[in-house]
Amino acid sequence: MPVPSLEDFMSRAYTMELEATERYAQFAEQLDTHNNREVAQLFRKLSEIEALHAKRILEEMGWPSVPALPPAFAWSGAEAPETAPFDSLHYLMQPYHALEIALRCELEAVKYFDDIAAGAAPQRVRAAAKEMADEEREHVALIKQWMKKVPRPAAGWDEDPDPPRIAG
Amino acid sequence: MNAPFAAAALQPKDFKSGYKPVWCPGCGDYSVLTGVTKALAMLELRPENVAVVSGIGCSSRIPAYTNCYGFHGVHGRALPAATGLKVARPELTVLVASGDGDGYSIGGNHFLHACRRNVDLTYIVMDNHVYGMTKGQPSPTTEPDWRSKLAPGGTGLREFHPLVIALASGANFIARGFSGDPNGLAALIAEAVRHPGFYFLEVLSPCVTFRPEQRGWKEAVHPAPVAPTDDPGRAARRLMTDDGFNIGVLYKGSRAPFTGMAAAPTDSPEDLECLFRL
Ligand SMILES: Cc1ncc(C[n+]2csc(CCOP(=O)(O)OP(=O)(O)O)c2C)c(N)n1
Ligand code: SF4
Numbered sequence: 001m002p003v004p005s006l007e008d009f010m011s012r013a014y015t016m017e018l019e020a021t022e023r024y025a026q027f028a029e030q031l032d033t034h035n036n037r038e039v040a041q042l043f044r045k046l047s048e049i050e051a052l053h054a055k056r057i058l059e060e061m062g063w064p065s066v067p068a069l070p071p072a073f074a075w076s077g078a079e080a081p082e083t084a085p086f087d088s089l090h091y092l093m094q095p096y097h098a099l100e101i102a103l104r105c106e107l108e109a110v111k112y113f114d115d116i117a118a119g120a121a122p123q124r125v126r127a128a129a130k131e132m133a134d135e136e137r138e139h140v141a142l143i144k145q146w147m148k149k150v151p152r153p154a155a156g157w158d159e160d161p162d163p164p165r166i167a168g
Numbered sequence: 169m170n171a172p173f174a175a176a177a178l179q180p181k182d183f184k185s186g187y188k189p190v191w192c193p194g195c196g197d198y199s200v201l202t203g204v205t206k207a208l209a210m211l212e213l214r215p216e217n218v219a220v221v222s223g224i225g226c227s228s229r230i231p232a233y234t235n236c237y238g239f240h241g242v243h244g245r246a247l248p249a250a251t252g253l254k255v256a257r258p259e260l261t262v263l264v265a266s267g268d269g270d271g272y273s274i275g276g277n278h279f280l281h282a283c284r285r286n287v288d289l290t291y292i293v294m295d296n297h298v299y300g301m302t303k304g305q306p307s308p309t310t311e312p313d314w315r316s317k318l319a320p321g322g323t324g325l326r327e328f329h330p331l332v333i334a335l336a337s338g339a340n341f342i343a344r345g346f347s348g349d350p351n352g353l354a355a356l357i358a359e360a361v362r363h364p365g366f367y368f369l370e371v372l373s374p375c376v377t378f379r380p381e382q383r384g385w386k387e388a389v390h391p392a393p394v395a396p397t398d399d400p401g402r403a404a405r406r407l408m409t410d411d412g413f414n415i416g417v418l419y420k421g422s423r424a425p426f427t428g429m430a431a432a433p434t435d436s437p438e439d440l441e442c443l444f445r446l
Binding site for chain 2: 022026027029030031032033034036078079085086087088089090091093164165
């Protein structure tokens with residue numbers, strides 16, 4: 001989909017950050033309900049980080065702090081590239097899994113911005129896209145570092161001695 | 169620089185209540201809730217002008233998670249309650265929510281007559297081909313060979329085909345959505361509210377706990393390959409051969425909605441009481 005102007009580009013970037021903010025907040029809520037506090041907290045942190053990015057875009061563009069509903073863009077997938085799929089969760093998941101989800105999302109964001117930077121958009125848009133892609137690459141590196149600090153889930157992490165499901 | 173956004177009345181979050189959903193992490197119903205709140209914001213409605221009516225089931229918990237007026241009714245009886253409400257209070261936007269158990273088993277009869285009456289309602293059925301809330305019994309849309317401890321060997325029964333039945337019963341608008349696409353769902357719900365008459369929206373909404381294989385639906389769904397038709401005959405042929413994963417508006421009729429009795433009743437409640445006096 002063509003990106004005709006810097007405003008258009010930045011509003012897409014803003015929408016992307018906003019959707020990621022909301023999805024991580026929803027994930028935090030879901031895991032809170034299921035008493036998986038550690039992962040809930042991690043998703044809350046991820047949501048706050050994305051919210052900061054969204055806020056920065058507004059500041060950079062001098063847009064009002066509470067914008068109206070973002071315009072509906074036709075993303076190439078069902079949702080914005082940086083939005084984790086709604087069904088990514090498991091009630092017994094561990095922080096490492098949450099970071100794996102975040103890593104996939106950041107990599108999608110890098111690809112999205114790289115594609116615009118290498119495409120046929122106006123020069124100002126391509127420059128802004130390159131800047132965003134570089135920023136997302138920094139996030140990729142940060143998440144990889146973070147992953148080194150949390151334990152890797154052992155085999156059978158999803159085994160529940162009292163499962164909700166009666167296997168067939 | 170001017171913001172490229174038009175001023176909107178409310179944000180999707182303004183339609184959420186403070187209650188945290190108790191659905192399983194990853195359940196498709198979370199996305200339907202997102203679709204509903206985004207649609208209401210898109211339509212620039214206000215919570216006090218919207219009612220969400222449901223029956224019983226995981227999916228039917230949705231009214232509690234919005235801050236619109238809500239009615240969490242009796243199992244299978246969401247549609248009659250919503251019909252009465254809309255006829256009595258036509259200025260309200262009435263959304264009705266069910267699951268495939270609530271809407272097609274115990275509520276199956278009401279479904280037929282709601283389609284036939286064509287009252288201006290948006291009926292959202294979160295179809296996960298199972299009774300989620302009661303721990304995984306087969307529903308009318310469960311595949312005949314789906315086996316579980318509760319249905320050893322599968323039911324062996326042919327599935328109910330809700331879209332065909334809706335068309336045959338007179339629904340004015342028929343669409344299918346997927347919970348993996350909350351933005352697409354929001355657009356379908358907004359269209360439903362704008363379109364007069366009974367709008368039936370079947371949403372494929374995976375139950376990740378009792379039907380974990382439904383996570384694979386995101387690879388199976390695809391946009392409907394043809395534009396919606398207003399010809400019921402053509403729609404019937406399409407829906408009969410539908411693979412169950414076509415997403416979008418599939419039938420768009422133009423039948424005038426039922427808005428209540430043509431003439432107001434002339435008898436007062438006291439006169440009616442006299443008629444029943446022994
Ligand atoms: C009259 C009555 N019969 C049976 C039940 C038990 N019951 C509760 S929810 C449910 C099925 C719900 O299935 P569905 O509508 O598919 O919703 P889901 O939980 O899958 O979202 C049943 C049978 C009930 N609550 N009331
Ligand atoms: S049991 Fe199934 S339908 Fe119910 S909340 Fe869990 S995943 Fe959703």
